Amino acid sequence: MIEAEKLTKDYGGGRGVFDLSFAVEKGEVMGFLGPNGAGKTTTIRQMMGFIRPDQGSVRIGGRDCFAHAAQIQRELGYLPGEPAFMEDMTGEAFLHFLAKMKGISDFGRARELMERFELDGSARIKRMSKGTKQKVAIVAAFMGGPELLILDEPTSGLDPLMQNRFIDLVLGEKQRGATILMSSHIFEEVERTCDRTVIIREGRIAAVERLEKLKKTKRKLFSVQFERPQDAAAFAASWQKGARQQGDTVQAAVTGSPDAFLKAVSAYSVRDIDLHRETLEELFLHFYGGEANDQ
Numbered sequence: 001m002i003e004a005e006k007l008t009k010d011y012g013g014g015r016g017v018f019d020l021s022f023a024v025e026k027g028e029v030m031g032f033l034g035p036n037g038a039g040k041t042t043t044i045r046q047m048m049g050f051i052r053p054d055q056g057s058v059r060i061g062g063r064d065c066f067a068h069a070a071q072i073q074r075e076l077g078y079l080p081g082e083p084a085f086m087e088d089m090t091g092e093a094f095l096h097f098l099a100k101m102k103g104i105s106d107f108g109r110a111r112e113l114m115e116r117f118e119l120d121g122s123a124r125i126k127r128m129s130k131g132t133k134q135k136v137a138i139v140a141a142f143m144g145g146p147e148l149l150i151l152d153e154p155t156s157g158l159d160p161l162m163q164n165r166f167i168d169l170v171l172g173e174k175q176r177g178a179t180i181l182m183s184s185h186i187f188e189e190v191e192r193t194c195d196r197t198v199i200i201r202e203g204r205i206a207a208v209e210r211l212e213k214l215k216k217t218k219r220k221l222f223s224v225q226f227e228r229p230q231d232a233a234a235f236a237a238s239w240q241k242g243a244r245q246q247g248d249t250v251q252a253a254v255t256g257s258p259d260a261f262l263k264a265v266s267a268y269s270v271r272d273i274d275l276h277r278e279t280l281e282e283l284f285l286h287f288y289g290g291e292a293n294d295q
């Protein structure tokens with residue numbers, strides 16, 4: 001469905017994207033991941049035909065994205081990283097306008113989506129919060145039931161309840177047979193929806209992974225406080241595998257099943273235990289190296 005071949009956009013000074021080759025199959029949900037500034041938006045903008053590659057190409061359904069930009073933009077569902085609206089319009093008027101432009105005659109699906117996301121479309125867009133604007137952008141991308149959706153950080157600004165509704169929406173579209181490419185910083189969203197992920201770092205592909213592989217790589221960071229500091233020292237010495245002891249507390253990263261770790265810990269008296277699940281940013285840092293920025 002999407003084929004990038006040696007796709008390059010060079011902004012100078014090492015910024016941009018370089019030599020990206022990957023493919024998204026029909027019916028697949030592909031995560032597009034990487035730290036801030038890695039080049040996700042630059043890649044997506046080339047898929048939309050907004051900017052011309054310096055070298056290489058990206059094709060959608062066999063058509064070059066830059067040469068066939070207008071047609072591709074009309075057909076697919078796109079959710080930009082920073083949606084630009086006609087701010088004076090109400091949400092609903094804007095969606096009607098967009099539906100007309102895209103030749104969507106049935107507004108029923110848009111209404112259904114507005115209800116699902118509890119979006120009140122009667123307010124002017126300029127008065128809406130970031131999260132509400134994001135809901136308008138989601139409805140705009142999905143309302144035509146497109147075969148292909150390209151989504152740039154689709155849940156940015158949404159609360160956890162709405163993030164969950166978004167995940168359900170993506171799973172429904174996947175069942176319908178839609179192909180989706182989605183950039184994201186949120187592990188849960190990626191874990192629950194994506195079949196594979198393209199991971200980019202500093203403008204280059206670091207890996208194309210199946211989700212199972214990424215899940216196996218993800219670490220659980222345990223912090224265990226022991227009743228006695230000498231127990232903490234004994235546990236840290238016996239566990240090894242990168243356990244760090246400080247006073248009565250040991251921190252350890254566990255990959256995969258925590259069973260062996262918990263059994264080893266249970267040989268001692270434990271005062272408290274904390275679990276931190278690794279974020280995507282932390283995973284990039286420990287697995288692929290480089291900078292991890294806060295979102």
Ligand SMILES: Nc1ncnc2c1ncn2[C@@H]1O[C@H](COP(=O)(O)OP(=O)(O)OP(=O)(O)O)[C@@H](O)[C@H]1O
Pocket residue numbers: 011015016034035036037038039040041042043081
């Ligand atoms: N028009 C431009 N002119 C010059 N440099 C640019 C331009 N657009 C992007 N860049 C640079 O290219 C690099 C990749 O930016 P891009 O926005 O694609 O990253 P991203 O992965 O989408 O990051 P984020 O997660 O922050 O959205 C950055 O270093 C950015 O500063």
